Amino acid sequence: MTFPYQISLFGDKVYLHFFFETLAFIVGVRLYYYLRRGITDPISDINRLWILLGAMLGALIGSRVLAMLETPSEIMHQTLLSFYQNKTVAGGFLGGLFGVELIKKIIGVQTASGDIYVIPIVVALFIGRMGCFSMGIAEPTFGTETTWxxxxxxxxxxxxxxxxxxxxxLMVLLFVLFLSIRHKTMVNGDRFKLFMVLYFTYRFLVEFIKPYNPLFLGLSSIQWSALFVLVYYYKFLIRLPKYAQ
Known part of the structure; x- marks a missing residue:
């Protein structure tokens, strides 16, 4: 396989990443609506749409801001185009979290809303990372040199x-995990919190085998965001051992 991998489309060369990125979005949305069938959603359709809007706008902004902070030396040289083109999934999750919480406060929704998105997110991430892999070193999703x-x-x-x-x-393992606990009695919203904790723990650790740029105290912006998520969900982490019983 030659990186970055391209395919011919209507006579033009197109990066395979674009195909997988689009496919990830389509499959994730369709899977969400499939899983929602037959479930009595405590959140009304209109409020669910507002929450989705908050998540998308928050993810759009968060993914760009965190990506910008990944290269501190280039912050002052950012253009609007470079700011928009660079993005990171971790920032998308963090921004989406803030966007959802803000919208929920505005519309007065107090019910946890994330559990139903976990499986669609896991599947979409798996597909999306196939596209990232196809880019090789053309995207900042590669690691350092290794003898492994x-x-x-x-x-x-x-x-x-x-x-x-x-x-x-990791996504395959998470998919198996969340399928295995789908009938387990858990506090509403805790499945999403479990996903966030596991994913950001992974992102914190995997940064050490990536050519990252430290932002503060030797840690990258993604690692600081991971620590923020763990602190943000400290109440969940305290009760997490109860689910292992």
Whole structure:
């Protein structure tokens, strides 16, 4: 496979990443509506739409802001175009979280709203990371050089950690986990919190095998966002051991 991988579309060369990114969105949305069938949603349709809007706008902004902070030395040289083009999934989740909480306060919704999105998010992330992997080192989703058996040449002749593949494996494990606990009695909203805690714990750790730029105290912007999520969900972390019983 030659990185970054392209396909011919109507006579033009198109990055495969665009195809997988679009597919991830379509499959995620369709899966959400499939899982919602037959479920009595305590949140009205109009409020659910407002929440989705808050999540999308928050993710749009958060993904760009966190991506900008990933390269602190370039912050002062950002243009509107470069700000929009650079994005990170971790920032999307964090911004989406803020967007949802803000909208819920505005419309007066106090019910947790994230559980139904967990499986669609996991599936969409798996598909999306296939696109990231196809880009090789053309996107900042590759790892540092390694002598591990997992090392791959991602386009620069060096054996690197295929970080996108690692995340795909994580998504498979999370998919199995959330299917296995789908009938478990849990506090409403705790499945989403569990996903966020597990995902951001992974993102904190995987940064150490990526060529990241420290933002503060030797940690990257994504690592600081991961620590924020863990602190934000401290009440959930306190009761988490009860679910293992």
């Amino acid at each position: 058996f997992t090392g791959m040449d991602l386009g620069d002749g060096k054996l690197r950690h295929p970080v996108a593949l690692y995340e795909m494996v």
